[in-house]
Amino acid sequence: MRRGRLSARLGLGFWLATGWILLVLLAALLADVLPLARYDETLAGPPRSGPSPAHPFGTDGLGRDVLSRVVHGARVSLGVGLGAVLLGLAIGAPLGLLAGYRRKAADAVIMALNDVAQAFPALVFALAVVAFAGANLRNVIIVLGVLGVPSWVRLVRGSTLTYAGREFVLAARVLGARDRRILWREVVPNVAVPASSYAFIGMAVVIVAEGSLAFLGLSVQAPTPTWGGLINEGRTIMEDAPNVVLAPSVVMFLTVLSFNLVGDRLRALTDVREIGLEPVRQAVAAVPAPTAPHPVRDCLLQAEDVRTHFVTPRGLVKAVDGVSFTLERGRTLAVVGESGSGKSMLIRSILGLLPGTAVRGGTVYLSGDDLTARSPAEMRSVLGPRLGTVFQDPMTALNPVRTIGAQVTEPLRVHLRMGRRQAREEAVRLLASVGIPDPARTLRRYPHQLSGGMRQRVTIAMALSCGPDVLFADEPTTALDVTIQDQVLRLLHRLREERDMAVVLVSHDLSVVARWADEVIVMYAGRVVERGPAAEVFGRPRMPYTEALLQAAPRLTDPAHHRLRVISGRPPDLADLPAGCAFRARCAYAGDRCATEPPPLTEVEGRAYACWHPLPSTETSLEGTHVDGR
Ligand SMILES: Nc1ncnc2c1ncn2[C@@H]1O[C@H](COP(=O)(O)OP(=O)(O)OP(=O)(O)O)[C@@H](O)[C@H]1O
Structure with missing residues (x-):
């Protein structure tokens, strides 16, 4: 996919949202070195003053700079968001992978527990834990992280189920790969794609949740400012100084909106095309x-x-x-x-x-x-x-997030125990033998960068890599252009002769x-x-x-309009x-x-x-x- 097309598909909103997130992130990281007043310093001027060039967001009831307080509040919101998302991912992802890949008893047990966890009232849990264990940054991250686990389990399990049924997983299995290898090499890189888009949506959810806890006084305590805390503080002086409430509210709204928008656009872009395998x-x-x-x-x-x-x-x-x-x-x-x-x-x-x-x-x-x-x-x-196998659709038989080189060399390294360099040389030879021009360059490319006919040649090269006695070709030309079909069948026939194999051709x-x-x-x-x-x-x-x-x-020989x-x-x-x-x-x-x-x-x-x-x-x-x- 060319950069121009990708940028257009993501849309202007995505880039504006990304820009906003980067701005908030930078501001939070550089809060101490930015030319801002201290967030807890009572300024000499009058309190509750409106926006001015010196204080763009005005001052609060105690005469403190609202911009500085909002910027320092971003540290808590983004910090809690990041911490809770990573914690939820660290617990939820392995459980989701296990349930989706192993299925059967593991799936039944994990999903039953997950349903119970999801049914538990989140706010009651959060209030109880924070009230009992203390309202500080660590506890808020733990509570919100744990509350996010069921959603992570569902997401990762669903993606794992989808990818574990895809043809490139079957292809890896046909090449004799072990479960652990299939999971790490074939499933996890693909599950990482929807997981990363969900991480953005998770950030938005956690920022809102932290804001709600802070509003109730159950997040990080004063004097550290938090967005929810600032809104709570400004509530009582809203009529005289609306800027005190509006500033953190608008910043929080734009940040949550931006995380949702980026997550949603990424999800739409990387949505799995269901192929029905x-x-x-x-x-x-x-x-x-x-x-x-x-x-x-x-x-x-x-x-x-x-x-x-x-x-x-x-x-x-x-x-x-x-x-x-x-x-x-x-x-x-x-x-x-x-x-x-x-x-x-x-x-x-x-x-x-x-x-x-x-x-x-x-x-x-x-x-x-x-x-x-x-x-x-x-x-x-x-x-x-x-026994080697070539599948119907080379696009689904190849892992979209791994290079051709990684995929062609894998069976050589696993079965024939070749070193990295030797496997690469053999892969070049194999790709050349199936008629791929410039094989060394092709090894560095991804499946989507090749034409359908070239992709099928790659899967044939993979199937032949360990010198099978029988090659199974299950509808190897159905997904290809008519003009390419004959080339691929001719190639299979030539390879059969050269290698003295048997071929089972399904059609x-x-x-x-x-x-x-x-x-x-x-x-x-x-x-x-x-x-x-x-x-x-x-x-x-x-x-x-x-x-x-x-x-x-x-x-x-049929005439053009022959029925x-x-x-x-x-x-x-x-x-x-x-x-x-x-x-x-x-x-x-x-x-x-x-x-x-x-x-x-x-x-x-x-x-x-x-x-x-x-x-x-x-x-x-x-x-x-x-x-x-x-
Ligand atoms: N998981 C399943 N559960 C129940 N029946 C199944 C399942 N998978 C396949 N079948 C049955 O097996 C039959 C044969 O399926 P198969 O995929 O071998 O057909 P095919 O001849 O290869 O068709 P195609 O050319 O469409 O691939 C199907 O008609 C379907 O009824």
């Missing part, structure tokens, strides 16, 4: 139903009867229900299907990164090693070094994957409904759903699947049997499809997409 927690290792042991095949990746179920108030949602496939080195498997068919959940099941409410079943073998038998801690040595757009996949599995309502070599599945679909997906895919055929009807409710074939209600070929018996996935000559009325095996090519040509 699911929370990511480790899967509960409970299996929906006992599964028979599967033969371990001699291949790189083997998924056997993978299931991901969610227990929801509406019933059991079978997001993934018995998916099996094998994948060899140097091959690309495309997982295709409409939105909500279970593609992402399948990938997350394989990686062992699922929402806390998910229940996982089935087995995943990586070179014969059972990944589902591993604990989350044991999975860390696999995520990153052996709902068949025309995107048709060109680059060797094998394809078509998913519908959490199940595989067709599987086989990409050229054959796309050339001669046997399952009517695959045919419908192909007809809904845009083709490069795409959409798949009629809606995907079924996963919590209430119909009897028989789940695609029946939307299928033009459905018969009686489809309504009663679910079609099994039948293997015929290297192809598999789940349909009672398969399409004839005649060629219906996907025009304009080159299934085999690269």
